[in-house]
Amino acid sequence: MRQEQVHVIAGNVFAISDAQGDMEVDPQAPVGLFSFDTRFLSRWVLSVDGERLNALSRDDMTYFETRFFLVPGAASHYVDADVSIIRHRSVHDCLHEQITVLNHSAKPADFTVRMEVGADFTDIAEIADVAQLRPRNVHVTTDTHRAALVLRYERERFGRVTTVRSTAPAEVDGGGLTFRIRVPAEGTWETTLHVSMTMQGEGDRDMRADLESHQQNVRDGMGDDLTAWLSRAPQLVAERDGLEETYQGALAALAALRYQPLAYTDRVPVGGLPWAMGMCGRDAIVACVQSLAFTPELARATLRMLALLQGGQLDDDHDEEPGKILVQLRYGELAAFGERPNALYYGAADTTPLFVVLLDEYERWSGDADLVRELRHPARLALDWIDEYGDLTGDGYLRYQRRNERHGAVNQSWKDSPDAIVDAHGRLPAFPRATCELQGYAYDAKRRGARLAREFWGEPEYADRLDREAVALKERFNRDFWLPHREYYALALDPYGEPVDALASNIGHLLWSGIVTDDRAEAVAEHLLGPQLFNGWGVRTFATGQRPYNPVGSHLGAVWPSDNALIAAGLRHYRFDAHAARIAAGIFDMAQTLGGAVPELIAGYERSLTKYPVQLPSAGRPQSWSSGALLMLLGTLLGLRPTGEDLLVNPALPPGFGGVELLDIPGRWGHTDAYAGDRSTRPAGRRRS
Amino acid sequence: MGTTAARFLQDLDPGRRPDLPPTTAGTLRLDMRGDGCTEHWYLTIADQQVRATRSADDADLLVRADRAVFDQLATGQLHLAEALLRNELTLRGDMALLMLLRRIFPGPPGARHPRALGRAALAEQERSR
Numbered sequence: 001m002r003q004e005q006v007h008v009i010a011g012n013v014f015a016i017s018d019a020q021g022d023m024e025v026d027p028q029a030p031v032g033l034f035s036f037d038t039r040f041l042s043r044w045v046l047s048v049d050g051e052r053l054n055a056l057s058r059d060d061m062t063y064f065e066t067r068f069f070l071v072p073g074a075a076s077h078y079v080d081a082d083v084s085i086i087r088h089r090s091v092h093d094c095l096h097e098q099i100t101v102l103n104h105s106a107k108p109a110d111f112t113v114r115m116e117v118g119a120d121f122t123d124i125a126e127i128a129d130v131a132q133l134r135p136r137n138v139h140v141t142t143d144t145h146r147a148a149l150v151l152r153y154e155r156e157r158f159g160r161v162t163t164v165r166s167t168a169p170a171e172v173d174g175g176g177l178t179f180r181i182r183v184p185a186e187g188t189w190e191t192t193l194h195v196s197m198t199m200q201g202e203g204d205r206d207m208r209a210d211l212e213s214h215q216q217n218v219r220d221g222m223g224d225d226l227t228a229w230l231s232r233a234p235q236l237v238a239e240r241d242g243l244e245e246t247y248q249g250a251l252a253a254l255a256a257l258r259y260q261p262l263a264y265t266d267r268v269p270v271g272g273l274p275w276a277m278g279m280c281g282r283d284a285i286v287a288c289v290q291s292l293a294f295t296p297e298l299a300r301a302t303l304r305m306l307a308l309l310q311g312g313q314l315d316d317d318h319d320e321e322p323g324k325i326l327v328q329l330r331y332g333e334l335a336a337f338g339e340r341p342n343a344l345y346y347g348a349a350d351t352t353p354l355f356v357v358l359l360d361e362y363e364r365w366s367g368d369a370d371l372v373r374e375l376r377h378p379a380r381l382a383l384d385w386i387d388e389y390g391d392l393t394g395d396g397y398l399r400y401q402r403r404n405e406r407h408g409a410v411n412q413s414w415k416d417s418p419d420a421i422v423d424a425h426g427r428l429p430a431f432p433r434a435t436c437e438l439q440g441y442a443y444d445a446k447r448r449g450a451r452l453a454r455e456f457w458g459e460p461e462y463a464d465r466l467d468r469e470a471v472a473l474k475e476r477f478n479r480d481f482w483l484p485h486r487e488y489y490a491l492a493l494d495p496y497g498e499p500v501d502a503l504a505s506n507i508g509h510l511l512w513s514g515i516v517t518d519d520r521a522e523a524v525a526e527h528l529l530g531p532q533l534f535n536g537w538g539v540r541t542f543a544t545g546q547r548p549y550n551p552v553g554s555h556l557g558a559v560w561p562s563d564n565a566l567i568a569a570g571l572r573h574y575r576f577d578a579h580a581a582r583i584a585a586g587i588f589d590m591a592q593t594l595g596g597a598v599p600e601l602i603a604g605y606e607r608s609l610t611k612y613p614v615q616l617p618s619a620g621r622p623q624s625w626s627s628g629a630l631l632m633l634l635g636t637l638l639g640l641r642p643t644g645e646d647l648l649v650n651p652a653l654p655p656g657f658g659g660v661e662l663l664d665i666p667g668r669w670g671h672t673d674a675y676a677g678d679r680s681t682r683p684a685g686r687r688r689s
Numbered sequence: 690m691g692t693t694a695a696r697f698l699q700d701l702d703p704g705r706r707p708d709l710p711p712t713t714a715g716t717l718r719l720d721m722r723g724d725g726c727t728e729h730w731y732l733t734i735a736d737q738q739v740r741a742t743r744s745a746d747d748a749d750l751l752v753r754a755d756r757a758v759f760d761q762l763a764t765g766q767l768h769l770a771e772a773l774l775r776n777e778l779t780l781r782g783d784m785a786l787l788m789l790l791r792r793i794f795p796g797p798p799g800a801r802h803p804r805a806l807g808r809a810a811l812a813e814q815e816r817s818r
Contacts (some may be wrong), residue, residue: 157776201776262773264784308788312708313796318768320796321803322708336774343770377710392807401806432807495810 005031009622010064010091010222011259012036012270012277013197019055021068021087021097022046025120030127030274033095033195036262037125037278037332040162040197043118046087046099048072048111053085063256063622064222065090083111083183092222094196101190103183111183115193116176119162121153123332125340128275142172149177158336159200167192199331229255233294234665236634239658239678242592250630253597253622254287254295261329264308266301272600272623279329281306281351282414283562283625285358290565290628292365293635293665299362300371306355307378311346311385316403319347319412323378323385325355327409340407347409348416349390349400349438352382353445360448363456364642367668372456383449383466386442392432393495396476398442401432413438414563415506415541420555421492424502424546429494436489437506439477440513446470447514474515487523489516503532503543505563511570521574528567529579536607537590538564538583544604552616557604561587565629568636577652584633585654591630597622598630638662638674645669651676694721694759697794698730698741708792709737715786718748721756728756732793734786739793750782752790765795 007016015033017023023032023044033041046053053070060066067088071081082105088098103109119138126133141150147166152159168191170177183189229251236247258267261279269287271280285306288299311324318341327348335343356379363372372379392399402408410418413435421435422428446466453463481489483499489507490499508528510516516524527533532543538559542549551557564587571580590613591598600623603614638660639650647669653660659678664671698719714735721728731744758777761767769791772778780787 158774159776201779262784308785312788312792313765314800314802315768315796316800317797331774336771338768338771343768343774374712377712381708389803392803393811394804394807399807401803401810403801403803403806430810432803432810495807496814 005029006058006060006066006068007273008064008066008089008091008095009256009273010093011257011267013091013093013095013259014273014277015041015089015091015095016274017044017089019058019068020046020053020070021055021066021089022052027133028127030124033091033197034124034277035093035197036199037123037330037335038160038197038199039122039124039127040119040160041095041117041195042120042122043116045116046070046085047114047116048083048085048101050112050114056084062223062226063252064092083109090222094194096192096194098190098192100188101181101183102188103185106185108182108184108187111179111181111189113179113181114176117149117151117164118175119151119153121160121333123334124275124277125330125332125334125342140174142174144170144172147172147177149174154200155333155337157200158333159198160333161198161200163194163196163198165194165196167194226252226255229295232297232666235663237661237663239660240588243588243658243660246588246591246598246630247634249597250627251294253627254291254298254624257622257624257627258298261305262331264305266304268302268305269298269624272626273620275620276623278331279305279326281325281327281329282348282354283623285325285351285354286414286562286566287624287628289354289358289361290562290625290632292361293640293667294631296362296366296666299358300366300368303355303359303362303371303375306351307375309344310378310381315346317341318343318345319402319404319408320344321346321385321389323352323381324348324389325351325382327351327412341404345409347400347402347404348412349398350413350441352385352390353398353438353441355379355382356445356449356452357441360452363452365667367645369456372452376452376457379449379452383445386445387469390442395434395497396473397434397480397493398438399432399434399495400438411435415504415555417553417555419548419553420541421500422502422548422556423491423500424548426547429492429498429500430496432495433492433500435492435506436477436481437509437513439473439481440510440515443470443473443477443515444513446473474517477515478517478520482520487520488527489524502546502548503527505533505539505541505567508539508563508567508570511574512566513570514573516574518574521576525571525574525576525579528571529582534582534586535559535604537586537602537613539567540604542604549604551604551614553604554601554616554618558601558616558619559590559604560601560626561591561598561629562600562623562625565632565636568633572636572639572652580636581652581654581657584637585657587629587633598626599623600626634660634662638676640665640674642667647672647674649674649676653678692721692723692728692756692760694719694756694763695728695730697763698732701739701741701793703738703740705737706739706792707737709734709739709789711737713786713789715750715783715789716746716748717750717752717786717790718744718746719759720751720753721759722753723756734789748782750780750784750786752778752780752787754778762790762794765797769794 013035032039051072070085086100147170149164151162271283311320328345330342334340390398400412450463450466453459491502492500542556568580568583599619599621717732719730729745733740
């Protein structure tokens with residue numbers, strides 16, 4: 001069993017340590033201090049008189065700040081230690097750590113405090129892909145006079161620098177900082193270590209000024225920013241125990257995962273800890289759709305950012321085409337030198353239609369017509385892309401096949417693991433593949449594009465054309481994807497039009513997109529909540545009883561909150577309120593049972609079998625689209641839907657859920673409240689003072 | 690006047706480019722560092738058109754790099770984002786204009802249209818019949 005890991009996050013800067021606050025290289029886990037996909041600290045180990053420390057307790061104050069309470073030596077004798085140590089760590093654009101040594105004895109005491117420091121400047125993509133880990137020549141400079149240690153890595157003009165400075169005098173050597181201190185009786189000693197991370201080329205800024213601004217930011221800026229973020233979001237009042245805390249946790253996770261990209265002025269969501277701490281187009285779009293009723297500012301920033309980085313050329317390496325919306329943006333060394341295509345990677349067939357879906361949905365909530373007009377050109381390029389570049393075989397379906405055969409994504413929709421798209425017997429279809437949910441997204445994008453063209457762009461003919469195309473696509477889709485004997489839609493079509501017959505959660509997205517005909521919706525809903533797909537916590541990615549099913553397979557059996565949030569919303573579109581409520585109840589039970597940020601996925605085991613949600617090592621948390629999922633599920637239970645200038649509220653709670661009030665929901669209506677009583681408990685009291 | 694980038698800009702099509710956003714207007718100055726001298730190219734973008742002239746005037750965005758870097762950009766051999774991450778390019782000003790360069794300069798030579806892959810898959814099936 002791996003030891004507990006502790007993290008602090010500020011956008012794409014994060015530090016992962018053990019429970020003592022120490023960071024040591026682990027070949028399989030991204031332990032250390034990272035910024036812009038680079039590990040700026042790979043070793044950060046504190047000792048007192050040569051002894052490592054043990055944690056007594058910890059205070060995770062906010063997502064960006066943690067305090068470790070420590071004593072030297074082994075657990076057996078620490079109870080009567082004469083000395084204890086507090087490490088108070090926070091991150092912003094750099095890391096700082098205040099170390100306090102407390103002498104509890106009646107006599108002055110001498111200690112040797114040592115912080116070992118190392119930086120390997122590994123690209124996090126190498127850790128994800130162990131075979132690629134490479135040694136680097138790191139140049140170390142020591143400056144005892146200024147209590148500073150500088151570690152520098154350079155390759156051509158590419159340079160990354162870690163600078164560690166101490167406020168208290170220190171002896172500095174190539175491996176760390178040593179403090180020989182005398183602490184008065186019942187007294188304390190402290191120092192603050194600042195670790196700044198520089199991407200060469202940003203210009204020469206005065207280090208000291210940076211440090212001061214950082215302290216200021218952590219003390220005021222970061223705290224105030226979080227408070228303001230939480231206060232802009234609606235307030236939840238819930239009868240159900242713990243739900244308000246879970247809600248606050250989801251909002252705080254989204255706050256933690258905002259980052260400001262290079263060359264951009266606003267903050268957008270990263271995917272999540274630890275592997276996706278960069279812009280992921282898909283995760284960001286979905287998280288924005290999920291959080292429109294709560295934190296609409298994310299959607300505005302994300303739409304503009306994605307428009308700015310929209311594909312402009314045919315480029316095989318980056319799987320790029322004009323009009324395509326990117327799926328990954330990374331800053332590491334592998335990206336910089338083109339060893340991975342992810343400086344700007346476009347290998348996704350879903351992001352482009354979903355960009356249009358988000359733009360329209362954002363307008364429905366916010367009434368921000370200006371943004372719709374501003375983004376007319378990128379939205380039209382995106383709509384053009386669907387037919388010009390997304391229809392690979394000319395049969396009218398949105399398909400994908402990577403052109404970068406070494407490093408490109410094999411599967412280019414949300415189930416992007418290489419084995420995710422497979423038939424019930426485990427056979428892999430040929431490329432290019434048309435998965436079913438992509439057709440739903442394309443259909444939805446065309447309908448929403450038509451609305452935008454008609455209402456905002458003054459292009460009624462174009463709108464009519466899009467509407468006609470959407471109708472034709474829905475008809476064609478219902479003819480070619482429907483498996484009449486099984487009463488569900490095929491997972492995909494191969495290039496020759498043969499259906500891939502697996503039963504998978506993708507059919508739930510079809511409800512969300514509205515491409516399912518009314519007479520087939522019930523069969524789809526029954527499959528989603530049937531024993532093969534629903535495990536008691538949520539809908540599995542892939543149904544049991546099929547050969548490739550694997551409860552711990554990410555896309556072949558595991559349960560994803562983000563997937564379930566879209567499915568539940570789709571079920572309510574088609575008025576399967578009880579079905580949607582069962583999913584929401586299961587996911588909230590899971591989130592509250594586990595506590596903390598909701599993981600990206602859990603195993604697909606039957607709930608009645610394990611009683612407890614089984615977590616998977618591959619599941620990171622916090623994740624923006626998992627935290628967003630809880631918000632969307634809440635909105636789905638309340639039945640929140642913008643209608644004209646008003647917010648329609650049409651609650652459908654699971655039995656026993658307890659009353660829910662969501663106050664000050666922001667939108668085109670200003671702020672409004674939503675109330676949902678739970679008739680199975682007691683009438684909802686209006687507790688708003 | 691021998692460099693690839695300079696020739697590319699000199700021959701730049703002054704006509705309308707539908708792939709540029711009609712609402713985006715701005716100026717970029719490309720400073721191409723050579724042996725002992727820097728060549729300044731000035732791009733004016735408005736109404737989906739790009740005008741390239743020689744001028745050292747101040748612009749909304751300044752882009753500086755070795756001439757060889759611009760030559761590679763002008764032939765589609767170097768990706769703009771990678772050049773930036775590698776610190777081969779330095780920027781000052783309105784970064785939002787930077788990505789327009791990705792549309793003005795060509796993509797890599799020999800890139801395929803995705804439909805070529807679709808056609809290949811269908812042809813494969815024909816052959817196996």
